[in-house]
Amino acid sequence: MIFSKACEYGIRATLYIAQKSVQGERTGLKAISKEIGSPEAFTAKILQKLVRSNIIESTKGPYGGFQMSRKAIEEIKLVQIVEAIDGGDIFIQCGLGLKECSETHPCPVHDKFKVVRNALHEMMNSTSIFELSTKLEEKSAYLKR
Amino acid sequence: MIFSKACEYGIRATLYIAQKSVQGERTGLKAISKEIGSPEAFTAKILQKLVRSNIIESTKGPYGGFQMSRKAIEEIKLVQIVEAIDGGDIFIQCGLGLKECSETHPCPVHDKFKVVRNALHEMMNSTSIFELSTKLEEKSAYLKR
DNA sequence: AATAAAACGGATAATATTATCCGAATTTAA
DNA sequence: TTAAATTCGGATAATATTATCCGTTTTATT
Numbered sequence: 197m198i199f200s201k202a203c204e205y206g207i208r209a210t211l212y213i214a215q216k217s218v219q220g221e222r223t224g225l226k227a228i229s230k231e232i233g234s235p236e237a238f239t240a241k242i243l244q245k246l247v248r249s250n251i252i253e254s255t256k257g258p259y260g261g262f263q264m265s266r267k268a269i270e271e272i273k274l275v276q277i278v279e280a281i282d283g284g285d286i287f288i289q290c291g292l293g294l295k296e297c298s299e300t301h302p303c304p305v306h307d308k309f310k311v312v313r314n315a316l317h318e319m320m321n322s323t324s325i326f327e328l329s330t331k332l333e334e335k336s337a338y339l340k341r
Numbered sequence: 342m343i344f345s346k347a348c349e350y351g352i353r354a355t356l357y358i359a360q361k362s363v364q365g366e367r368t369g370l371k372a373i374s375k376e377i378g379s380p381e382a383f384t385a386k387i388l389q390k391l392v393r394s395n396i397i398e399s400t401k402g403p404y405g406g407f408q409m410s411r412k413a414i415e416e417i418k419l420v421q422i423v424e425a426i427d428g429g430d431i432f433i434q435c436g437l438g439l440k441e442c443s444e445t446h447p448c449p450v451h452d453k454f455k456v457v458r459n460a461l462h463e464m465m466n467s468t469s470i471f472e473l474s475t476k477l478e479e480k481s482a483y484l485k486r
Numbered sequence: 487a488a489t490a491a492a493a494c495g496g497a498t499a500a501t502a503t504t505a506t507c508c509g510a511a512t513t514t515a516a
Numbered sequence: 517t518t519a520a521a522t523t524c525g526g527a528t529a530a531t532a533t534t535a536t537c538c539g540t541t542t543t544a545t546t
Contacts, residue, residue, distance in 0.1 A: 399523060
């Protein structure tokens with residue numbers, strides 16, 4: 197897998213929370229993990245990390261749950277979720293795992309791999325949560341199965 | 342990491358073996374793991390897998406070791422090493438981990454992710470071992486550090 | 487003030503990946 | 517034919533990732 201399971205769940209959870217927030221609703225752990233098909237307790241850990249990274253917001257107590265501000269929904273990009281959970285290494289790391297792979301000391305796939313890695317970074321850095329949650333709202337995309 | 346550590350070692354080992362084979366030499370586990378900077382015993386397991394996948398050949402006994410045929414060096418592509426070690430899932434799988442992500446039931450990043458995933462597949466499917474081992478021979482690329 | 491619903495945080499467990507160890511089988515050479 | 521060098525294969529260990537459990541804290545409602 198390109199991203200860790202934690203990261204996959206994190207992105208799916210964020211998109212669901214965003215969709216609900218756009219609808220003016222707050223949503224809780226139970227609903228989230230049910231809707232995205234993820235284990236509840238594990239998802240809770242990931243949501244905590246997203247809160248600490250200021251990607252989502254949480255409210256404790258009855259009628260509490262998770263939400264996103266309109267600003268966050270519009271401005272936060274996919275890349276930020278990946279960086280918050282998996283770290284940004286994926287977008288920099290050598291394809292063959294070399295520590296010091298660079299222009300001056302490249303691995304054999306450096307040039308070709310860089311193109312793909314940059315394409316991934318560019319794609320994720322230009323895709324907002326809003327853009328993706330809109331697809332959910334239109335039911336032209338899904339978060340489960 | 343995009344690929345597992347096993348896969349990274351596997352690609353690096355294959356390229357080193359190819360380089361040596363082009364030079365008309367056979368090389369052994371010790372030299373390989375030293376030259377690519379990988380743990381010996383773990384590398385042995387990976388080499389065995391590559392032998393069973395007909396990517397490299399092995400010879401037992403003194404003066405034994407691993408080698409590649411000229412044909413294999415020219416015809417085998419990077420993608421085959423990845424498939425032998427990590428399986429081909431990376432090139433098919435949904436970016437958000439959905440089991441049934443497809444054109445008719447897409448995840449929100451399906452279209453955009455597919456482009457990048459296909460670029461990776463295309464790149465690896467069109468890059469031969471020969472092309473990469475040549476860079477090693479020219480010392481314009483490295484397998485360690 | 488008491489109760490209940492929710493997120494939070496720490497500890498632990500289960501599983502997958504990475505790594506090591508060691509004896510067996512094979513082959514070459516003395 | 518014995519010894520040594522090598523790959524092979526099975527068992528085990530170490531580490532990272534994924535997952536669960538349970539008590540604590542916060543907050544809204546009664």
